[in-house]
Amino acid sequence: MPDVMIFAPSPLLTVTLEGDPSGTDLHLHAGGQGVWQARMLRTLGCSVSICSVLTGESGRVVQHLLEDDGITVxxxxxxxxxxxxxxxRRTGERAPIVELEGDPLSRHELDELYALTLREALGSDLVLLSGPFGDEVLPDDVYRRLAADLRAAARPVVVDLAGGRLAAALDGGVRLAKVSDAELTSSGQATDASVPALVAAAERLRGAGAESVVVTRAGHASLVLDGATAATVQVPVMEEVDTRGAGDSLTAAIAASLAAGDSLHDAVRLGAAAGALNVTRHGLGTGDAEAIRRLSEQVAIAPIEAGEGSLDSLDELATKVQVDGA
Incomplete structure (x- = not known):
């Protein structure tokens, strides 16, 4: 099975109150971007390890929860x-009671984590760089160094980052970067959320150090850019229960497929299916592997031909191009 290592510098302990007429339940899970990605990777049959800093009482609980999920820590x-x-979440809506970012990492702790990550990455098929829960946990430049060192060691790197962390990782060089249209527009990298503006922004990300870029668009077809090719990624729309974690599921499934040696378009199909199905569930980064694979067969990747970039209607795009089976 493919072996994927995730750099998850500060996983968190999540405590969620759920309720129904019969009473209130308390749910404890390990969480954070890298953890949610790890769950989806495990669902899809990958061997998964996480490199992290675990802090205090909550860190000890997180370690046990991760290991119970079959994730090597x-x-x-x-x-x-x-x-x-x-x-x-007893009302059906998620209401934060308290959110703790945790202590920043010291220089010594960063050095230990960096060495640990490189050691484990060298034995993996692919490395996924995820972000910490808090903004002040570690310097952005760690992502540049990791991406550059892993590229030098011929380890493919996938990232789902934003802001300074994304820019740093791109500077080091990555196999694939996943971003959202909201991130591109809020950061000023895209002038608006139109297809032409997003394609132009994704091309700039490729010029900055990403071989391929996937842009997710809530409620619309995603975009994938690889080389000189830009395409839309259309997936059947599912009824939403909880949209949180859909992007992480998409990224993780793409990573799982690439680690298995699949083509980029096949990987994106699997990722789109995983993200679409994740919104039908309460569990972040969860899903049914067979359902994901079956839905991936219905994902259409359609190349955007010259002059079609101004089309924002998915129906228009679908009628103008044939599905690319590459």
């Missing part, structure tokens, strides 16, 4: 305040 252990949140 390589961790720097330290005392202090770990990342955690408590959310109340």
């Amino acid at each position: 390589h961790a720097v252990i330290r005392e202090g305040r770990g990342a955690a949140y408590v959310h109340d």
Whole structure:
């Protein structure tokens, strides 16, 4: 099975209150971007390891929860305040009660984590770089260094980052970068959310160091750019229960497919299916592997021909191009 290593510098402990007429339940899980990605990778049959710093009491609980999920944990252990949140979802809507970013990593802890990550990455088929829960946990430049060193070691790198972390990782060089249209427009990298503006922004990301770029668009077809080719990614729309975690599921499924040696378009099909099905569930990064694979067969990747970039209607795009089976 493919072996994927995830750089998840500060996983968090999630505590969620759920309720129905019979009473209130309390749910404890390991969480954070890298953890949610790891769950989807495990669902799709990958061997998954996480390199992290685990802090204090919450870190010890997180380690046990991750190992119970079949995820191998390589961790720097330290005392202090770990990342955690408590959310109340008894009304059906998620209401934060408290959210703790955790203590920043010291220089010594960063050095340990970096060495640990390189060691484990060298034995993996693919490396996924994920972000921390808090903005101040570690310097952005760590992502540049990791991407550059992993590229030098011929390890493919996939990232789902934003802002300074994304820019740093691109500077090091990555196999694929996943971003959202909201991230591109809010950062000023795209002038608006139209297809031409997003394609132009994705091309700039490729010029900055990404071989391929996937742009997700909530409620619309995603975009994939690879070389001189730009295409839309159309997937059947599912009824939404919880949209959180859909992007992480998409990224993880793409990583799983690329680690298995699949083509980019096949990987994107699987990722689009995983993201679409994740919104039908409450669990972040969860899904049914067979359902994902079956839905991926209905994902259409349609190249955007010259002059079609101004089309924002998916129906118009679908009638103008044939599905690309590449």
